[in-house]
Amino acid sequence: MLAAISHDLRTPLTLLRLRTENVENAEEQERMLATIAEMDAMIAATLAFARGEATAEPSRLTDVTALLASIVDDIADAGMPVTMDPAAPVVCDCRPAALRRAVSNLIDNAVKYGKAAHAAIAATPRTVEVSIDDEGPGIPEQELTRVFQPFYRLEDSRSRETGGVGLGLAIALSIVEAHGGELTLANRPEGGLRAHIALPR
Ligand SMILES: Nc1ncnc2c1ncn2[C@@H]1O[C@H](COP(=O)(O)OP(=O)(O)OP(=O)(O)O)[C@@H](O)[C@H]1O
Ligand SMILES: [Mg+2]
Incomplete structure (x- = not known):
C-alpha cells in the first residue's frame, strides 16, 4: 500500500x-520547484x-561480527572515517541484508553529523x-x-547539502524492531552520540 501511494503521488507532482x-x-x-524536488526525493x-x-529476506545464522566488519570495511574503502574494535565472532539468527542496511544508516549518520564513526560489538x-x-x-x-x-530532521541538518530526506533512522528502527531488538540513541558523557542496537539471540 505504501508503495502504491508513493507511486501514485508522482503523477500530480509532475503536473504541479x-x-x-x-x-x-x-x-x-x-521555491516551488525546490519544494517539489524535495517531495520527489521523499517519495x-x-x-x-x-x-x-516487500521482499522479505529469510533469517539465517549469521556471524554479526563479520557482518559489521564488512560494513565498516566497505564504508572505510569509500574514504569515510570509520573504525571498529576487534571482536570475537557472535553468531545469531537474523536477516543479514536488512541488518546491513540498518547499521549502514547509523554509520552514515555518525560520519555525516558526527565527523567519524566507531563501531563495536559485544x-x-x-x-x-x-x-x-x-x-x-x-x-x-x-x-x-x-x-x-x-522525514524528521534537526534544524541544522535541513540544508540539502547533507542530502538525506530523514528516513535513515526510521528504516533502521523498523528493521531492528522486526528482529525483536531495540535501537536507542544516547548522548555520550564524553561527547558525541551513541546509537545502540540490542538483538536477541
Ligand atoms: N549521529 C548523529 N549526530 C547528530 N545528529 C544526528 C545523528 N544522526 C541523526 N541525526 C539527526 O537526526 C536526523 C534524522 O536522521 P535520519 O538518518 O533519519 O535522516 P537523514 O540522515 O537526515 O536522512 P537519510 O538518513 O534519509 O539520508 C538527521 O537529519 C540529523 O538531524
Ligand atoms: Mg541518515
Missing part, C-alpha cells in the same frame, strides 16, 4: 512541476523502503550488542525520540 511554468514571479517559481525514498520491505548470554559512536554534537535530549520519525 509543469504548472510552475505559468508562475510569473521567478523567485516564487524557483523516492519511501518507495525504495517499501520495495525493500555478546551477552541473551543478546548481541552493537554500538556506533561518533564525535559530533550529539542530539538535544528532547529530540532523541523524535528523530526516529520519518
